Amino acid sequence: MNLRTAESVSPGHPDKICDQISDSILDEALSQDPNSRVAIETVGGHKFLLIIGEITTHAKIDYEAIARKFVSKDYIVKVNVVHQSTEIAQGVDTGGAGDQGIMVGYACDETDNLMPLEVDLSRSLNKYIYKKYPFDGKTQITTADGYITAVVASFQNATKKELKDLIKEWLKDKKHAENPQILPNPAGDWSIGGFDSDTGLTGRKLAVDSYGPRIPIGGGAFSGKDATKVDRSAAYMARKIAVDYLKKRKAKEVFCQLAYAIGVAEPVEAIVSIDGIEEAVKGYDLTPHGIIKFLNLREPQFAKAAQYGHFGNNFSWDK
Numbered sequence: 001m002n003l004r005t006a007e008s009v010s011p012g013h014p015d016k017i018c019d020q021i022s023d024s025i026l027d028e029a030l031s032q033d034p035n036s037r038v039a040i041e042t043v044g045g046h047k048f049l050l051i052i053g054e055i056t057t058h059a060k061i062d063y064e065a066i067a068r069k070f071v072s073k074d075y076i077v078k079v080n081v082v083h084q085s086t087e088i089a090q091g092v093d094t095g096g097a098g099d100q101g102i103m104v105g106y107a108c109d110e111t112d113n114l115m116p117l118e119v120d121l122s123r124s125l126n127k128y129i130y131k132k133y134p135f136d137g138k139t140q141i142t143t144a145d146g147y148i149t150a151v152v153a154s155f156q157n158a159t160k161k162e163l164k165d166l167i168k169e170w171l172k173d174k175k176h177a178e179n180p181q182i183l184p185n186p187a188g189d190w191s192i193g194g195f196d197s198d199t200g201l202t203g204r205k206l207a208v209d210s211y212g213p214r215i216p217i218g219g220g221a222f223s224g225k226d227a228t229k230v231d232r233s234a235a236y237m238a239r240k241i242a243v244d245y246l247k248k249r250k251a252k253e254v255f256c257q258l259a260y261a262i263g264v265a266e267p268v269e270a271i272v273s274i275d276g277i278e279e280a281v282k283g284y285d286l287t288p289h290g291i292i293k294f295l296n297l298r299e300p301q302f303a304k305a306a307q308y309g310h311f312g313n314n315f316s317w318d319k
Contacts, residue, residue, distance in 0.1 A: 014200025091263025105238025
């Protein structure tokens with residue numbers, strides 16, 4: 001039996017709120033100055049929010065106004081943002097990568113959006129519940145040989161019965177075991193959520209943002225970073241390459257791995273594995289400038305990616 005499990009967190013989860021604030025700041029910077037260099041982290045919890053990082057831009061950004069779209073007036077909002085280090089900038093100014101790192105792209109034929117089935121299902125349920133309960137929440141799906149065997153959902157301000165009814169509605173058109181295990185609010189019903197119950201931090205949901213736990217990740221977070229940071233832009237490019245090879249070769253599963261050195265434009269590694277057979281990536285400009293142009297990454301579009309994952313949601317790198 002092939003068991004696979006993945007989780008999804010709602011846009012009201014503390015970590016996702018931080019991701020959305022960081023990417024909303026990025027989007028605002030790009031809307032005024034497409035060449036903005038942005039590296040913003042947000043941490044929040046218990047009536048306090050800190051925005052910290054480095055930005056080099058001509059944009060005029062009201063950080064607190066952006067934060068207030070996500071937190072109420074009774075929150076203390078502190079901002080500590082400086083210019084990007086000149087020592088980092090000297091490598092980026094010449095077209096080099098903004099950091100070293102490994103980026104993994106993936107595509108498979110399990111779903112219409114070329115994502116792992118368990119990831120697609122956990123997101124689908126999350127969105128289904130969030131429409132009625134737009135608060136802090138999590139979902140988790142376990143499959144066995146493509147059939148749903150266990151469903152977990154924990155959502156703020158929803159009762160066990162309400163969640164169970166929603167899960168059963170959602171399951172009607174899904175492939176599932178005869179009696180799947182359904183666990184709504186398994187720790188009990190709860191009404192204290194978001195920043196009132198837990199601290200959030202930008203970039204802490206890497207597996208949720210990517211392809212779930214069965215696919216390796218490079219380790220770099222995405223949110224709050226402009227596209228000169230290859231841990232974001234090259235991860236998007238790796239996904240695009242995986243999608244392209246999957247379609248061209250009519251494959252079942254494709255991995256792409258890219259690796260960069262800070263200040264160097266060309267990757268030190270660019271390989272693709274097509275149904276287990278490895279070869280070099282060919283036919284793409286894999287420099288940061290090339291990726292930015294190809295995927296149109298100077299456009300403000302990133303706060304949306306911070307909600308339900310950066311892949312499989314019909315972005316340019318998913319097509």
